[in-house]
Amino acid sequence: MLDEQRERLRTVLAQQRHPLLFVTLSGSHLYGFASPDSDYDLRGAHILPLREVIGLREGAETHEQHSNDDGTEVDLVTYDVRKCFTLLLGKNGNVLEAIYSPLVIYTTPEHEELKALAMRCVTRYYAYHYLGFARNRLKQVSHQQPLSIKSALHTYRVILTGLHLMRTGELEANLRHLNAVFRLSSVADLLARKQAGGDKAQLEEGAVAPYEAEWRRLLGDLEQSVESSALPVKPDAQAQADLNDLLIRLRLQTV
Template sequence: MQDEQLEQLRATLTRQRYPLLFITLSGSHLYGFSSPDSDYDLRGAHILPLREVIGLREGEETIEQHHSENGLEVDLVTYDVRKCLTLLLGKNGNVLEAIYSPLVIHTTPEHEELKALAMRCVTRYYAYHYLGFARNRLKQASHKQPPSIKSVLHTYRVILTGLHLVRTGELEANLRRLNEVFRFSSVADLIARKEAGGEKAQLEEGAVALYEAEWRRLLSDLEQSVESSVLPVKPDAQAQAGLNDLLIRLRLQTV
């Protein structure tokens, strides 16, 4: 990402109503298969002030905005910090990936605290987030002819991120790096075609069938990897207590 684009994205954040815990870049830029016409998916957490969580009138737990920023299409989604932490403990891979995205647009010292605690709360059952997401992708692919190359890449990315997580305990959302481990020639080819053809690049009629058998095999591998995973069965109790303390401190800072 160029410095000019980074500054444009940060300008978006200056108009936010609530203090921000962190904002990172997700979507195709994080996954390693962006094209020149890809939009910018910003994800993160905001901090509702104490008065908006203890009264009858509650603040916005989820904020979604989509707009154009000097030619950049920006999709911004933030959760209140309590909802963010609840989703994290509820095995939500999207939140986990947002927390650890290396493409940081805005950060705070408390974000660093969160990163130090969050992976200690990741269990082997995070696999079910990736299994569920991939199964939905598989259903969509079989009903949509022909699917976009982007959709096919998303399916590979979701499955391989889940497999890598349960087998190694490491989170990797970038499909290029994942493919250095799994080495699918089809993935490298699809990434090149997506970069050249853009967001709307389509597969040829019937081509998705070439990938479905591979996806089903990988899904089976992911299912079988759950019980043998290097990840624990339960979140670390001290890390959970640390998240609770972090939330309280963040709330009190807004008084």
């Protein structure tokens, strides 16, 4: 990202009511196939003050803000830190990807602590997040005619991210980096067409079947990887305890 783009996105954060733990860029920019007309998807965590979590009137666990500045659409979603940590332990790949996104818009020393702990909470059952996401995308494909190239790339991205995580224990959300490992000619072709045609580029009528067959093959590989993965079956107990301590410290900072 250019520094001016990052600073422009930071102006959105200045409007937030609660202190932030981190905010990163997700969506097509993180996945490696953004176009000039792509929206900016910001994801992160905010810190509800202690008085808003121990009383009868609880603060909002989820904040959403949608804005359009001179044609640039920005979609910001943040979770309260407790919800963020709970989703992380609940095998939520979206939260995991937000924590580790290299496209950092706002960060704190505690975000670095979280990054040191989060991968120790990842288990082989994180595959079910990616399996569920991919299966839903395959259901949608049958109703999207013609299918956008962006949608096809998202389907590849989610399957390959899950498969790579199961096989290596490493999180990689960028489809270009993933395809340097998987070397799928179909992905390389779609990436080139998306770059040329932007977010509105579409596949030709009847062209979906070969991609769908490859998605189903890769989905089968992901299903099998659950049992063969070297990832643990439970989060690291000490990492969970350290997450709890981090949450308490973050809350106490708001007193």
